[in-house]
Amino acid sequence: MKFRTKEEYHADLRAMRPNVFKNGRFIEDIVTDPDTKTLIENESLTYELLQNPEHDAILKAKSTLSGETVARWHTLMTCPEDLMMYGKLKKLHFHHTGVCCAGVCTGWNTFNVLWSVTAEIDEKHGTDYHKRLEAWLRDVELKTYKIGGALTDAKGDRGKKAGQQVTPDVNLRVTEIRDDGIVVNGAKVMIANAAAFHEIICIPGTAYKENEKEFVISFAVPRDAKGLTLVQAEVKEGREGWDAMKYSTMASYLIFEDCFIPKEKVFMCGEWESSGVIISRFTANYRAAIGSCMSGNGDVMLGAAALMARANGLSANVFREKFVDMQMIGNLVYGLGLGAMLAGEKHPSGTFYADPTLAHTNKYYVATSYAELRRICEDVGGGIAETGCLPNYKDCTDPVMGPKIMKYVKGNSELSAETRARAARLSEWFTSGGGTMAFIHGGGSPDGARVVVRLNTPVDEYVKYAAGIAGITEKVEDPAPKK
Ligand SMILES: Cc1cc2nc3c(=O)[nH]c(=O)nc-3n(C[C@H](O)[C@H](O)[C@H](O)COP(=O)(O)OP(=O)(O)OC[C@H]3O[C@@H](n4cnc5c(N)ncnc54)[C@H](O)[C@@H]3O)c2cc1C
Structure with missing residues (x-):
């Protein structure tokens, strides 16, 4: 399989709709712009390492879907060794950059979780989310995409549940369900390195109850989708000479405004029992x-x-x-x-x-x-x-x-x-x-x-062991609560 190169990755980013906002403007070229350059350098590194056979054992693996050798961050983790390679890949990246490599971490973990959860939902509700996820994964695997995972909602008032918020959009929610897809509004915040991704998978940020179904959504969305805006966080670094660092991590606010998600990229919609x-x-x-x-x-x-x-x-x-x-x-x-x-x-x-x-x-x-x-x-x-x-x-x-x-x-x-x-x-x-x-x-x-x-x-179980060792035969329980 041909793996995406750093140059091809940069071309992908340049071809995207300019929906990344920082310092009062939408960034035209996020590859070279001083506000995003170090982030892109960071996420480019895995594409550079992919071309170096020295790192093949960590960066490449056989796909359980296609049987092809693919970038490891698109594979299903099916045993402890696969999970260990998830950790090793991240450690390798940290050794080269010193910073977070969300593009080979959060999305990878997210679709692995959805793999089992969509199977369970389909079994219970007769839906076809799992098939959709598989089709999506086969596609991103072929393209060596960078994928992010977004759980964290803005949440609003931490003392209130999602349905009690003054502004309901503080938790990302579905506002319309159509035959061909869903429309979502709201935000996911602090999503590491999101501007550098091809696609982002959203999943619920907490366990929801039956009356909170509107917040129970999962889908994949292109980073430059219509209706999605990214606002870049500030990173403390100098810009010149040795004050500037080559690599950085940079989180984004993802703001969804009537963003349409086609049905084939929707992996969950309202199945509240599976959010936990x-x-x-x-x-x-x-x-x-x-x-x-x-x-x-x-x-x-x-x-x-x-x-x-x-x-x-x-x-x-x-x-x-x-x-x-x-x-x-x-x-x-x-x-x-x-x-x-x-x-x-x-x-x-x-x-x-x-x-x-x-x-x-x-x-x-x-x-x-x-x-x-x-x-x-x-x-x-x-x-x-x-x-x-x-x-x-x-x-x-x-x-x-x-x-x-x-x-x-x-x-x-x-x-x-x-x-x-x-x-x-x-x-x-x-x-x-x-x-x-x-x-x-x-x-x-x-x-x-x-x-x-x-x-x-x-x-209580440990008390039982301790009592056995001490030879205590009577029941030793907590005193009754004081009235
Ligand atoms: C650099 C960075 C990168 C990140 N990248 C990602 C990413 O890629 N994807 C993603 O999905 N998320 C990401 N996150 C978000 C991260 O998962 C959240 O910051 C984390 O889950 C905590 O949520 P919060 O920041 O809203 O804190 P809060 O929920 O506001 O919590 C603040 C404190 O209050 C406590 N608290 C909150 N609510 C209650 C309550 N009701 N009762 C009692 N105590 C409470 C918490 O335990 C905590 O101690 C990132 C965060 C950072 C800082």
């Missing part, structure tokens, strides 16, 4: 694999810290115990994620899902230990690596002031001042700039993860 299972399967796989992202990110952060140590004139060895701490944090979440994958279960439709309790535990540790990685990186680098301490590229290269500044930027006498400035910007980028990743809320909030673990912690 979508969330639980999505988060199980995502949260098992998020440790791969953070360990990949931690590896390059460790590299950035060691670079700073050397640029400062010290041996990296001075900080070896701190680097062991960084590595162990990465290993913990990577390994726990692998454990969640191994302990998962195969669904009768063929797809495989990680163990939810272990996966949610992993998400919690990812969210809570990320700050420690950043702390150590800043600690090793010194003040120059913390935000707001290094003059910008323009001043550092000013014909008059530049040499005077760089005289004091220089650290290690064997290395240039520019190397120290570049290394400092990188550490700053990772720890408090646009390279700070969404490990707290990305993939859902840590409190949500705790709820799943709490629900799966059978205190």
Whole structure:
């Protein structure tokens, strides 16, 4: 099979309707525009790696649909090893860019979840969603498309249910059902790297009740569909010289205004009983694999810290115990994620899902230990690596002031001042700039993860074991609630 090249991908993006908004205008060429260029460079990387046979074991796999060798991010995950490759692909990407690769992550997970859910819905309701999904997947697989996954609604007032909101559109909803498709209105927000995708799959962002059917929709939509506008979030980075980073991740608000979705791309419409299972399967796989992202990110952060140590004139060895701490944090979440994958279960439709309790535990540790990685990186680098301490590229290269500044930027006498400035910007980028990743809320909030673990912690069962070991024979129960 012929895989899409970076150049072809750029041509696809340029051929799209200009519906990406930032800084008061619609961006004409998102490949080169300074507001989106680094995002496109980031998502282009997998197309570059696809052309390098060195990465074939991770990036390519046999399709269970066509039997052809395809880009791995279009395959169905049918066993723990497939899930592990989901994590490995993301780690590989982080090692090259340091940032999130949603184009080979969120969409991949989303259609894998829909694979089993559409099979279940069809069995119950006699619908044909599964066949539609399969046809869509065969098509994107052939085209080596970048696919995103969008769950998160704007939500509005967090204290109110979807049906109680003053503005109903804060949760994406179907406003018209026609014979040939559906019309949707509302928004999905904070969708990582969405402007860089060919298509985006939307799924419900929470479990809904019977009276909330209008919010229970799933469909694939081209990024430039009529009725869809993307608003780009801001990323903190400089634009020039070493202030600018080559790669970035950048989320979008997706605003749907009377957007028509043809029937063949609709995978769910109103089947409210299946909305909860979508969330639980999505988060199980995502949260098992998020440790791969953070360990990949931690590896390059460790590299950035060691670079700073050397640029400062010290041996990296001075900080070896701190680097062991960084590595162990990465290993913990990577390994726990692998454990969640191994302990998962195969669904009768063929797809495989990680163990939810272990996966949610992993998400919690990812969210809570990320700050420690950043702390150590800043600690090793010194003040120059913390935000707001290094003059910008323009001043550092000013014909008059530049040499005077760089005289004091220089650290290690064997290395240039520019190397120290570049290394400092990188550490700053990772720890408090646009390279700070969404490990707290990305993939859902840590409190949500705790709820799943709490629900799966059978205190009474453990009391029974403990009582048996202690030789206690009478029933030991909670005291009756005080009146
Ligand atoms: C950089 C980035 C990239 C992202 N990429 C994607 C993506 O590609 N696709 C996608 O679908 N989503 C994406 N997200 C969104 C992400 O999934 C959400 O941020 C996450 O689910 C949390 O939702 P929220 O931000 O609306 O927070 P909120 O729901 O507002 O939560 C804030 C806090 O309040 C708590 N809380 C909320 N409601 C209640 C309640 N009723 N009772 C008690 N506590 C409550 C939460 O637990 C949390 O601690 C991304 C987010 C980020 C930051």
